[in-house]
Amino acid sequence: MSRYTSMEHLRFLLFEVHGIQDLFTYEYFAHLDPEQVTLMIDSAKALADRDMYPFFKEMDEQPVHYAGEGKVWSHPQLRTIIQNAAEQNWINGQYPFDLGGLQLPQMVYNAAHHIFQAANNGAQGYISLTTGAARLIHDYGTSELIETFLPPMFDGRWQGTMALTEPQAGSALTDITTVATPTESGYYHIKGQKIFISAGEHMACENFVHLTLARIAGAPPGLKGVSLFVIPKHRPTAGGGLEYNDVFCAGDYQKLGQRAYATTHLVFGEHDNCRGWLVGEPHKGLSYMFQLMNEARIGVGQTAASVAMAAYQASLQYARERSQGRKPGEKDPLKPPVPIIQHADVQRMLFTQKAIVEGSLSLAMECNRLADLMHVTEGEEQRPHWLLLEILTPIVKTYSSEQGNRSASLAIQVLGGYGYTVDFPVQQYYRDLRIMAIYEGTTGIQSLDLLGRKMTMENGAALTALAQHIDITIRTAAAHPVLQAQAAILQAEMERLGKTLRQLGKFAQSGNPERYLADATVFMEMAGYVVIAWQWLKMAVAAQIALDAADFSTQSKSFYEGKIHTMQFFFRYELPHAAACAEVLLAPGELTMLEEDERLD
């Protein structure tokens, strides 16, 4: 089987860079040890090798599609995948023992899901979506809702979904119009339509549980009037059976990629017989959903990194096996061609991918770690983790998806003409990855969130938290002679980021929020370079510690040298573009705030 991820890198992140062991000191995770974690992710790998990766191509070539009369055809293997993943607790692994879970950290859950994402990203989506939907019911639902919905969701028999987007609203959740009318029986009558609902209908599950944003009849306009409901396709009856709940799948979307992953159009209450149950308090739906959205954004970022990882591995293998051409200076045409990995340009393309992929994955693991720390702390102890996670979430989502696209494109380029054919998987990775910059808030939305909300929240406390963490890494790195140069560069780049933000801030302070936010996406790009440079320096510190100790019991010497090398590569080839972003941001004038748009003709 082809290699689609690096288990070595995954273990390096878990144990050497992000110190999962520290979590085991908290009671909730105290039952775990590194050997168990290793066994679990090895089991996940075996599952992915057996059930997921071999069907990656086939599930693309036989895509899910609307089959009429509310039905969506899905590949038969999907049921096997969901059921076996559920059985290995990869739906409910993070939940407490008393709910049948394993009290796993998100770091472990997402280490396993990284493997699934790299093996078969379309199939993985179904599983993690159920996990996320279940969490909303768990955290905010009544015990009745929990008892009704969680067991079949954890078994993989019922599919969870998030139903937010409506045809007329798109990214603007303010404009949601799905209506929930209260009854005296404890449920609401639901009426409305949702589009782009992932996993909203397919053949691998018996029932569908839609965590749905709707407006209670008479609620105030805007975001504040939005509530959260659980709306099953089939509702449980008093007798323990199920009856149809008037949730109809009216169609699906055929897509550029992720063709294994159903994208559906749902109609609630066409026959005025759709019931929904309020989750939590009225009018607070959006704040609950944002908890799931934040988790989903990390998940999307990590998926992008994982798909790009698989593309990287495919192109690395090809570059080692394919001989072509000779090195510059070699004029003898009778000399045999060299493997293309010996060409400098191919090494550049491979190191670029490695730098993007492993850097993104490290940032995702940092976020997973922070989510775990939030789970086991509260109050003032929780606050620094929360602040850091708040500011990193839009960045991991955006850097990984935007640069992941570029990385997968380089994977195609390494293969040349073959990479463009369906005989190799890289073109599928390229197609699958392209949605990640759109899912769960586009890059533009993430960038507004970063610059408009996260940079300014709590009087800049999130940015301060980030700066403090980066500073710790810089000081640790500066103690290693081989890392001093890059430690100094990162320090300078952090100062540039702060200075740029202060300059931009003048627009916000002078009452011009539109100008402040106009180039938010460029600011996001800049922040992405800096934050990934931090992750690389952090990885380099871990690698240098192992090299200094000459401890090669778990990883080889060249593995650690590869981390130092790739860190140097990132600082040299990628990071200089942060300064270019700053130049863009600080330039005077306004070119993208036209009232009239004829100049675009």
Place this chain on the structure above:
Amino acid sequence: MSRYTSMEHLRFLLFEVHGIQDLFTYEYFAHLDPEQVTLMIDSAKALADRDMYPFFKEMDEQPVHYAGEGKVWSHPQLRTIIQNAAEQNWINGQYPFDLGGLQLPQMVYNAAHHIFQAANNGAQGYISLTTGAARLIHDYGTSELIETFLPPMFDGRWQGTMALTEPQAGSALTDITTVATPTESGYYHIKGQKIFISAGEHMACENFVHLTLARIAGAPPGLKGVSLFVIPKHRPTAGGGLEYNDVFCAGDYQKLGQRAYATTHLVFGEHDNCRGWLVGEPHKGLSYMFQLMNEARIGVGQTAASVAMAAYQASLQYARERSQGRKPGEKDPLKPPVPIIQHADVQRMLFTQKAIVEGSLSLAMECNRLADLMHVTEGEEQRPHWLLLEILTPIVKTYSSEQGNRSASLAIQVLGGYGYTVDFPVQQYYRDLRIMAIYEGTTGIQSLDLLGRKMTMENGAALTALAQHIDITIRTAAAHPVLQAQAAILQAEMERLGKTLRQLGKFAQSGNPERYLADATVFMEMAGYVVIAWQWLKMAVAAQIALDAADFSTQSKSFYEGKIHTMQFFFRYELPHAAACAEVLLAPGELTMLEEDERLD
């Protein structure tokens, strides 16, 4: 019908920026005038509107595919497209009157083909490939070959192809092994295999004329032993008929994009009955082929620009029609949503596309103009055109295809989730475009050509020619107050490019060609930014002249203001990344010249 290109921009390039009128002073083109040219490209637009664009999606969804027994199925519309294009002289338009041509400049031919590329890039390939193959026969073949092959090719009945790539050789033409054994009857026996042959077999033509690189039995190894042959699928008989020439299509490649365009695997002489005719002199095949390759590289660059243009137009239309969200600072949720084109981030994405697309197309037109000047000049008069065209060819190919990918990706992003669905064309443009950085020499190959050959050729004379042309534009621009700032910036960027090249040159001079060339692709990226900045300044000068004259007889005032605006946008948002490239290039150390590759694990 949706708009897929800007005829206004095309006319602006032809008449106002690149002065096609100047060509009419040469005898070969003296029969032309601007009105005729306008009529011709309007006819091409009508043909594309009727025959090509309406089938763009359908030909993707019903792709060409191998049907067994040497046959390749193609969409029935393809025959109509090729025949009607042939009838409008869009295969042979550039050829002399006595061959049935119209003695058109390449500027006109490629203005029409830009429209075809934007309308239906897969279909367009068949047409221009026949034009190019015919040129080799015309320029180097005997009169017998010309009389035999050109008429049916010009009629669109016989398809021309270029057959270079072999399974074991890929980009390394040195390693070609197809053998041509001389006979006493004037032809050669051919034996060998070629892969990735575009248009090598389909249902729209009666015969196929493969311009093929092969090695005459006993020829010296390496590039010098390669000769050019014309090898038809069916060879003409003495009686005026055709007989099978043992050219067998053994299969095809299914691809990420350009699914309307057949990519075939050909076997020559499986039954020892394949005849080929030498074109030109023995062992000079590669130099002939490079003439066609250079033309094809401009064509690929232009195609990339054209496809990105179509994607831009689709996203521009969507952004005007789709309402969603409100502007920053607007807190009232009862206010109606605004068209998304009013969001600064959407304007940024649109101007980025416009800057890339129109800049690329302008550079392609510059190259077309130079090819025309070369056609009507010789000796010392020809030399400056030749030098400039040599240095610009790899740049137009690479900038347009690499940045075109980014541009088409932004088109998807403007549409958000809808852009990822097959209901909109932007995902097809994204897929189709991705091959352009691979066709006719990958970006890596182009970059080696630029840095290793073009920058140093004739003692740097090509670079000097480029610098002189850019300097003329700078000085012209500096005379307009509104363009002075950018004129100064371009001057500084040219100095930076020269300085960077001199620094790199030290590696070449000290006998380290591998290091000199290691980051050739980064140098290419830098050169691309600078050259496109030049094109934008050139366009801005033309626009400013019209604005100063207040002459809005052919284009509107806002059209010209849009050129100035987009020029400013390119200088502000894109050009700063040239400095980042320079920083990468000048950094010390070597990170991509590893002998062993374990660090990539």
